[in-house]
Amino acid sequence: MKIGIVKETAPDERRVSGTPETVKKFRALGADVAVESGAGLSAAISDADYAAMGATVADRAATVADADIILGVQGPDPASIAGARPGAWIVAGLNPYVERARIDAYAAAGFEALAMEFMPRITRAQSMDILSSQSNLAGYKAVLDAAAEYGRSFPMMMTAAGTVSPAKAFIMGVGVAGLQAIATAKRLGAQVSATDVRSATREQIESLGAKAIFVESVAGIEGEGKGGYATEMSDDYRQAQAELVSSHIAKQDIVITTALIPGKAAPRLISDAQIATMKPGSVIVDLAVEQGGNVEGAVPGQVVERHGVKIVGHKNVPSRLAADASALFARNLYNFLSAFWNKDRNAPVLDEEIGNAIRVTQGGKVVSERLLQLAGILS
Template identity: 45%
Template sequence: MKIGIPKEIQPGETRVALVPAHVNLLTKDQHTVLIEKGAGQAALFSDAQYEQAGATIVDSAADLYAGAEVVFKVQPPFLNPTTGEHEAELVREGTSYIGFLDPFNRKDNIEIFTRKCITGFAMEFIPRLTRTQNMDALSSMATLAGYKAVLVAAARLGSIFPLLSSAAGTLYPAKVLVLGAGVSGLQAIATAHRLGALVEAFDPRPVVKEQVGSLGALFIEMALPADPKIETASGYANQQSEEFLARERETISARLAKIDVVICTAQVFGKAAPRLITREMLDLLKPGAVVIDLAIEQGGNCELAEPGKWVEYHNVAILGAANLPATLPVDASTLYSRNLCNFFTHIFPAGAKGLTLSDEITWASCATHAGRVVNPLLGQKEVKEGSGSNE
């Protein structure tokens, strides 16, 4: 098979879908790897490195898409502002596409994929199973986002994170509140704790209390019992009623007066992020406090957060931290590349003839196939197992 890796064109995106070190994971099974010229440049991977690893450099995106049977990508297909061409329109009919699709919001791509009979695999849809952990790109990127969010907050805060005693006096540790104890939240807790901060974490799911405590943070419990439907069978948080959100905000408000940094990570899969910090709640924070909202791409946990911008409100600095993994392009690309390779070798095992969708992981991850939407999360009422060729 010919596997194509185009250069990402979305503004601010620095990652590449395949790193040179992983080219051999594909070529050893007799696949051909096509790399668009300059695709790895923003992630500090040169064309020469790809060629040395056994890949072929292609001069343009149009040539790459025309030759690829399978496409690896980071961002969903995007309208190129320079050429006026939509990336999805460049993908040839019958191709298999693997990458983040943002399928709940980017309906344009789903429409193009079905029209062109493109088999679209959404990395967001990979089920959370023990045997899919090495394919779980959402968790890989969330880990980096949680880590970087704390570093960004520490750089912005006007005081240091750790306890420091000197002849000139004692500086007391910063207090950090992490909202949400999913993958990014747990990494934020661990990073802030390592930097010496006193860390608290809030999550309505009692099941995460032990994990939070093991990382050195204080788990903040709600005054009322958690809703029994707080979590899906897949481990994602469920969307909650406004009454439940009001109870959450009340619990959070009681902690804010002594907090220096708030890291917001609470998200609901496929839905808008819960609004956990209102404008009025920001008034409870100390002057100089910092809020980093990692849920901004789903609408944000903080009312005043704006994507990619610092907002100042009553001496509180608020950042809607969009796409933080792209600020760590080397490691983000390396993790994502390995996730993609692991997923690819699962759906196209060595020696396989064409694509088989009967496997649980393959089918659950598939958004479009054979000219139709096949994933129930996108509104397909009846999911039928089947198979088809990648040709």
């Protein structure tokens, strides 16, 4: 069994899918590990670090040649792994809804592509969940990015020259990223409030010491949406939420938006008119900017200013913490493969529940029900 760890080539990608820690663990399972030269440099990992754990460091062609499993953070360009054998597993974040052409190319090449972001959110798969580990870091970094752009302090400061009032931070969307943003903003001393369409998050918000801001006149989602995500809301709810946000956002110094719906454009949470009501010098961080954005006027990869308010649209936010993000991502992949490792075969053997959830190509075809339903092939 050979595992190949390739260097990421996508713009703004600094992470790596394997670390010396996970190389050592894969070697202990009995696997041979090859790492593409330079794969870990942007995450502060040298080729020598990998070699010290028993990996073979080589160019890409040698890394993927005869590999049974190819690991990536983002799915590698099919042309760049043309030397890999048909039937090899591609295990990575594949962004299947957006990168459908790449998925089709994997199928045509005979690869078995496993989309780690399709991992079911069940108890036994929590340690394999790349979305949770990376979103946690994104929520933390979003607050730091906001603090870097905000021209004032976060905590209240009492000095001989007078008192500085604390910043007011509002978190919109209370998934993994939102919860971490609440906790981080609280640790920095801000007055924090938060909202979500899922009523079950009220208790989570309050448990972190933040104020829960909820629409009371129209019913939201009771409990969780599918997979822990929010689902699309009624027009009545959206109107009521817009009115609530408009009255609250004008008082905020920092706003962080995190709302995503898998396979669809991010919901619009903040309009230009609402931005115009905010105080000059306020900051909005849009963590959904790469999926269409929660904030009108947000630009992927840029910090723009509208009505005196800075709108931060950094791309690939977890990658801005490359070392820690790589460590967590690599552990997710190791936890996944090791959980299904068959000692007799010296290879992982997936069970039906998780295999069917994450497998997107097999036997030269696209087999993911999610993708086939999206294409109208399955009803």
